[in-house]
Amino acid sequence: MERDGKIRVRFAPSPTGHLHVGGARTALFNWLFARHAGGTFILRIEDTDRSRSTEEYEASIHDAMRWLGLDWDEGPEVGGPHGPYRQTERTDLYRAAANRLLEEGKAYRCTCTSEELEARRKEAEARKVPFRYDGRCRNKGEVPGRPFALRLRIPDEGTVAVDDVLRGRVEFPNRDLDDWIVLRSDGTPTYNFCVVVDDVEMRISHVIRGDDHLSNTPKQVHLFHAFGHPLPFFAHVPMILGADRTRLSKRHASTAVVAYRDEGYLPEAMVNYFVRLSWSAGDQELFTLQELVSKFTLEAVGKSAAVFNPEK
Numbered sequence: 001m002e003r004d005g006k007i008r009v010r011f012a013p014s015p016t017g018h019l020h021v022g023g024a025r026t027a028l029f030n031w032l033f034a035r036h037a038g039g040t041f042i043l044r045i046e047d048t049d050r051s052r053s054t055e056e057y058e059a060s061i062h063d064a065m066r067w068l069g070l071d072w073d074e075g076p077e078v079g080g081p082h083g084p085y086r087q088t089e090r091t092d093l094y095r096a097a098a099n100r101l102l103e104e105g106k107a108y109r110c111t112c113t114s115e116e117l118e119a120r121r122k123e124a125e126a127r128k129v130p131f132r133y134d135g136r137c138r139n140k141g142e143v144p145g146r147p148f149a150l151r152l153r154i155p156d157e158g159t160v161a162v163d164d165v166l167r168g169r170v171e172f173p174n175r176d177l178d179d180w181i182v183l184r185s186d187g188t189p190t191y192n193f194c195v196v197v198d199d200v201e202m203r204i205s206h207v208i209r210g211d212d213h214l215s216n217t218p219k220q221v222h223l224f225h226a227f228g229h230p231l232p233f234f235a236h237v238p239m240i241l242g243a244d245r246t247r248l249s250k251r252h253a254s255t256a257v258v259a260y261r262d263e264g265y266l267p268e269a270m271v272n273y274f275v276r277l278s279w280s281a282g283d284q285e286l287f288t289l290q291e292l293v294s295k296f297t298l299e300a301v302g303k304s305a306a307v308f309n310p311e312k
């Protein structure tokens, strides 16, 4: 499959909390990038973790995005043209994609039980080596009557490369990855699997997200290859730190965007501040949203961590 040159990006929050400062910056960068290029900005709610996702948080994320002025395009057939997409409404798609990989031999049935895997994990721990699934079911095939998970076949040797717009080429040795599970034995798809199935199906051209996801990227790249789909461009945006230079959390300041709204801050000020956390254009400090749309480029996003200063 060829790239068609269309700019399509997504913001993919998990509704397990309010939209926080880091998420807002990621949403903004995606939105600005799409609007600058006349592309498409998709909102995709990653709600497959049913134990932690709530409708209240999803609604709160919508509110925060609307307040900031970040409108999204497109949506599922059902429920109107303006989305968002919800992963829990797309389970059939994930199962079908997993079965296709199985038929093509790119994924295989693993009949190891969770007790067996747990025992092996403990054993690795006792030997102080990282636990990795050893691939023992790779050539086993179906075992009648035994439930199975589907695992992706990953080469034992070699490396996988990620060309990141901000960091350049990053390589990961395959021996550090294992044949990860794409579909659990209860038929539910895993997090990394849903992300890639959606990025393929939604024809995402650029994956712009926080660099806390960089460790997922090599696993995901293998899956793009298994689907025979060209890689999107990746841009992993450096994380946001608190004043003491540890990862920003509630200890440092309110991190929920709606809390700033409720305190009476103006959305224009917040947008300006979030963008300026890790993007600049000369010495200019204040920008209107329209100015940001016309000036925003990924190349001008900074490569080092940003410090969040609530005083500003």
Ligand code: GLU
Pocket: 012, 013, 014, 046, 195, 208, 209, 213
């Ligand atoms: N759902 C993930 C999050 O909330 C984002 C996944 C992605 O952007 O690939 O952090």
Ligand code: ZN
Pocket: 109, 110, 111, 112, 136, 137
């Ligand atoms: Zn197995």
